[in-house]
Amino acid sequence: MPVSLLARRAVVYLLLGLAVLIVAFPLFWMAVSALKTDAEIVNPAAPLWPAEPQWSNIGQALSQAPFGRWYLNTAIFGVAATAGQLTTGLLAGYAFALLEFPGRRLLFLVALSGLMVPFSAIIVPMSQLLGDLGWLNTYQGLIVPNIASALGAFLFRQFFLGTPRELGEAARLDGASEPRVFLSVYAPLARPMIAALAIILFLQNWNNFLFPLIVVNTTDMSVLSQGLSVFQSQFTTQYNLIMAASLVTVVPVLLVAVAAQRHIIEGITLGALD
Amino acid sequence: MTRTGRDTARGTRAAPPGEGAGPVRRPSRRGAWVLGYAFVAPTVVLTVLFSLVPLGMLLWRSLYSGGVFDFAPTFVGLDNYTAMLAEDGGRALGVTGLYTAGFIVLTMGAGLGLGLLLNSRAPGVARLRAPFVIPLVVPVVATALIWANMFAPRFGLVNRLLGALNLPQADFLSSPGLALLAVLTFGAWQFFGQNVILYVAALKSVPRDVLDAASVDGAGAWRRFRHVQWPMMRRQTLLIWVVTTLTGLQTFTQIYVLTQGGPDGATSTALYYVYNEGFVQFDTGRANAMGVALFLLSLLVTMAQLWLAGRADRAR
Numbered sequence: 001m002p003v004s005l006l007a008r009r010a011v012v013y014l015l016l017g018l019a020v021l022i023v024a025f026p027l028f029w030m031a032v033s034a035l036k037t038d039a040e041i042v043n044p045a046a047p048l049w050p051a052e053p054q055w056s057n058i059g060q061a062l063s064q065a066p067f068g069r070w071y072l073n074t075a076i077f078g079v080a081a082t083a084g085q086l087t088t089g090l091l092a093g094y095a096f097a098l099l100e101f102p103g104r105r106l107l108f109l110v111a112l113s114g115l116m117v118p119f120s121a122i123i124v125p126m127s128q129l130l131g132d133l134g135w136l137n138t139y140q141g142l143i144v145p146n147i148a149s150a151l152g153a154f155l156f157r158q159f160f161l162g163t164p165r166e167l168g169e170a171a172r173l174d175g176a177s178e179p180r181v182f183l184s185v186y187a188p189l190a191r192p193m194i195a196a197l198a199i200i201l202f203l204q205n206w207n208n209f210l211f212p213l214i215v216v217n218t219t220d221m222s223v224l225s226q227g228l229s230v231f232q233s234q235f236t237t238q239y240n241l242i243m244a245a246s247l248v249t250v251v252p253v254l255l256v257a258v259a260a261q262r263h264i265i266e267g268i269t270l271g272a273l274d
Numbered sequence: 275m276t277r278t279g280r281d282t283a284r285g286t287r288a289a290p291p292g293e294g295a296g297p298v299r300r301p302s303r304r305g306a307w308v309l310g311y312a313f314v315a316p317t318v319v320l321t322v323l324f325s326l327v328p329l330g331m332l333l334w335r336s337l338y339s340g341g342v343f344d345f346a347p348t349f350v351g352l353d354n355y356t357a358m359l360a361e362d363g364g365r366a367l368g369v370t371g372l373y374t375a376g377f378i379v380l381t382m383g384a385g386l387g388l389g390l391l392l393n394s395r396a397p398g399v400a401r402l403r404a405p406f407v408i409p410l411v412v413p414v415v416a417t418a419l420i421w422a423n424m425f426a427p428r429f430g431l432v433n434r435l436l437g438a439l440n441l442p443q444a445d446f447l448s449s450p451g452l453a454l455l456a457v458l459t460f461g462a463w464q465f466f467g468q469n470v471i472l473y474v475a476a477l478k479s480v481p482r483d484v485l486d487a488a489s490v491d492g493a494g495a496w497r498r499f500r501h502v503q504w505p506m507m508r509r510q511t512l513l514i515w516v517v518t519t520l521t522g523l524q525t526f527t528q529i530y531v532l533t534q535g536g537p538d539g540a541t542s543t544a545l546y547y548v549y550n551e552g553f554v555q556f557d558t559g560r561a562n563a564m565g566v567a568l569f570l571l572s573l574l575v576t577m578a579q580l581w582l583a584g585r586a587d588r589a590r
Contacts, residue, residue, distance in 0.1 A: 009396045016391050019384075020405045023467070027408070029431055030420045044429040044437065092317035101310035107318050114321040116576060117329050120524040120545045121569035124552040124561045125331035126324070148320035178309045207413045209527045214553065225415040229531060232419055239423055246416040257411045261404045264411065268468055269475045272517050273510055 030250065034058065034243040041240045054240065061244040064235070069220065070227035077142045077223055078206040084147030085201050086194060093156020094182055098168065108157075114150030120210065127214045141215045142223075146205065152197065155270060159193050160186060193270070199260045200267030206253065224249050329569070336562035347559075354563040362539055363564050366547040373458055373543060374522035380462040381518055385469025390499070392470070393477040403474055406467035414464060418531035421460040422447065425532075450540045453533050457541050461528045465521060469514055476510035477503060509583065516579045523571055544568050 033041055035053040040046045095101075096108050119126070126145065127136070135141030163186060171181045209225040216222055222230065231245050257264060336354055338347040358364075392403050409417060424431040425446040433443040446456040480503050488498045504511075526545040529535060535542035535550060542550070544564055552561030 009394075012391050012394050012396050012399065016388070016399065016402050019388055020402060022463070023405050023409060026417065026420045026424060026463070027412075029424060030416075033423060042429050044434055046429075088316040088320070091313040095310045095313035099306045099310035099313065101307040104310065104314075107314050110326075111314065111317045111321055114325045116573060117325045117569065118520065118524060118572045120526065120548070121565045121572065122325070122328040122332050123548060124558050124565060125328040125335065127553070128558075129324075129328055129331065144320070145324040148317050148324065150317075150321060150325075153317050178306055182309075182313075203411045207411070209413075209415055209530075210549075213530075214549075225413050225527075228413070228415045228419070232531070239426070242419055243423060246419050250412045250416045253412050254408065257408060258404075261407055264407050265403065265471055268407075268410070268471050272468070272472055273475060273513055 027250065027254075030243050030246055034240060034247045036240050038238070038240065057240050057244040058248065061231075061241045062248060064241070065227060065231050065245070066219065067224075067227065067245070067248060070222055070224045073221060074206060074223040074225075076139060077208075077212070078202055080139070080143045081146040081205045082198060082202040084143065085149035085152050086198055088147055089149045089152020089156050089197075090187065090190060090194070092153040093158075094160050094186060096153065096157040097160035098163075098165070098186065099178075111148075111150055111153050114148060115154070123210065123214050130215055135215070137216050137218050137221045139221075142212060142221075146208075146211065149201070151271060152201070155193070155197065156190065159190055163189055196263050196266040196270055199256075199263045200271060203253070203256070203264070332562050332565050332569070335558065336566050339559050350559070354559040355566075358560045358563040358567075361560075362542060363544075363547055363560065363567075365539055366542045366544050366564070367567065369454065369540070369542060370523060370525070370544040373454060373461070373525060374519060376458045377461055377465070377522035377525070378515065378518050380458070381466040381469050382514060384462070384466040385473045385514065388466075388470045389473025389477055392474050403471065406470040408467070409464045410467045414527040415531055417464055418460065418528055421456075421463070422532055425456050447533050448537050450537050453537060453541045457528050457532055460532065461522075461525060464528070465518075469518065472510065472514050472517075473507075476507045476514075479510070480506045512579060512582055516575055519575050520572055523568065523575070544571075 032048055032050060034057055035055065036046070036050040036057075037052075037054055040050055092111060096104060096111070130136055130141045130145070133141075135144075167185050168181045171185050176184065207225065208223075209229075212223045212226050216226065219227075219230070228245055228249055232242050235241050335347070337349060337351060339350045339353070359367075388406070392399055425433075427433060427445045428443070432446065436443050444452055446452045484502055484506075485498055488502050493501065524545050525543050526549065529541055529543055529546045530549070533541040535546050545568060548561045548564045548568065551557045551564065
């Protein structure tokens with residue numbers, strides 16, 4: 001191997017290593033900070049690694065706030081919203097692509113208009129609307145407004161436009177009803193795409209902060225991110241406990257991310273480049 | 275619009291709903307109608323109810339004097355807009371513009387640079403793509419708290435490093451000149467992985483044989499990038515720019531956790547202003563005026579995308 005190629009590869013590895021370090025170091029900082037004593041964490045001269053890891057910090061942080069309840073709320077919200085988005089997106093995408101009915105074009109434009117209205121622009125009227133419905137601080141208030149997914153409908157439509165129409169025609173000739181054609185012929189084809197979208201939508205819902213913030217203001221109904229921000233405002237200077245609480249919220253997501261990284265990368269690409 | 279979409283519209287005009295109107299091409303046609311409406315109904319109804327209705331409320335109420343506890347709001351024309359722009363809102367738009375510009379440069383620059391490195395043929399490099407996903411998927415509140423700790427005055431990581439190098443230390447998040455830079459650093463860290471992933475995908479879409487042909491013609495790495503890869507990724511770069519810009523414009527959680535818009539409004543972005551006016555100060559009129567501004571800015575970005583994409587298609 002020529003020397004110039006070796007040198008070039010060394011530079012590639014060096015730069016990538018540096019970038020990975022920049023990504024990973026804050027998480028490492030969180031972990032070691034969570035295990036420090038009160039004295040260690042505010043001492044600028046203390047070594048990076050705690051002299052004696054304080055594992056009890058984690059238990060102490062967990063006992064100071066209802067993390068179990070927040071986990072439960074986040075899971076209910078994450079699972080229900082994701083299942084809703086996938087279902088409505090799959091159904092609408094299929095109908096817009098392969099079923100014929102009057103007004104299809106107009107209805108598709110209505111569905112797409114959801115992409116043009118960023119949620120952040122309408123947070124005030126959204127909270128007033130949910131207030132009028134009596135849905136503040138409820139699960140339906142968290143879940144129902146998030147069920148329609150314009151992006152999901154759009155992506156599934158693209159997908160089904162690329163599937164052969166002959167499959168459905170053949171099934172119809174065999175006497176299959178329209179719902180059967182969808183369930184037995186076309187829906188199974190979308191399985192890989194459902195997997196890629198499911199994980200990315202779930203993580204988005206799991207990490208959603210702004211929406212719960214404007215719909216929920218009780219401790220009982222808070223999601224994990226909200227709870228963590230409240231925890232921080234109550235224990236402002238107990239940095240080790242704050243980092244321990246952050247650790248508790250980060251680790252499960254990190255495990256999911258590592259296990260499902262291929263689907264996540266696929267989902268990100270699907271959402272932005274198609 | 276696609277070919278099938280146009281066909282349907284034509285078919286619809288030729289065959290209005292009713293007894294035996296038009297040739298029946300398929301026995302299951304009426305069944306398909308019902309199923310079609312049933313399948314699109316959830317998406318359409320929920321989009322109208324939770325996107326279009328709030329948008330209408332936003333536009334309408336931005337013209338009325340606001341207050342959550344104001345039960346008989348009066349029409350004030352564009353007063354909310356002038357008040358919003360004259361006071362902190364104008365500054366918030368400036369902060370948002372500055373933040374978004376920095377956000378685009380940092381995350382797209384890092385995305386393209388690291389994308390090119392990850393696209394190299396060095397062994398094992400492709401597997402290094404995965405770590406960049408992590409900051410994207412862990413909760414922003416948690417990572418924001420980590421960065422708040424790293425930016426902390428004496429014992430934070432950044433000040434420890436500065437101290438070790440004998441450089442002056444600073445209280446980043448409380449200093450008017452540095453707070454936005456600190457928030458931007460965190461925001462870019464949190465998001466740049468997405469642009470890395472997207473540029474890797476974009477670079478993969480450039481056919482290898484075209485690149486090899488350029489190599490055979492004697493083009494070095496830079497000329498291959500400048501004359502082959504960059505022009506062939508124009509569409510993806512445009513899409514990446516749109517997503518990045520929209521993300522930057524809607525920056526909120528970073529600000530909420532790290533600075534609450536402070537010190538003295540130095541990091542108050544447009545969306546943070548909406549939240550603060552609407553849910554803390556309870557001046558919904560001004561909050562809605564800024565909401566409209568955010569909506570129009572997002573629309574502008576999307577329109578720019580369509581226009582640029584159309585122009586690029588014509589150029590080809």
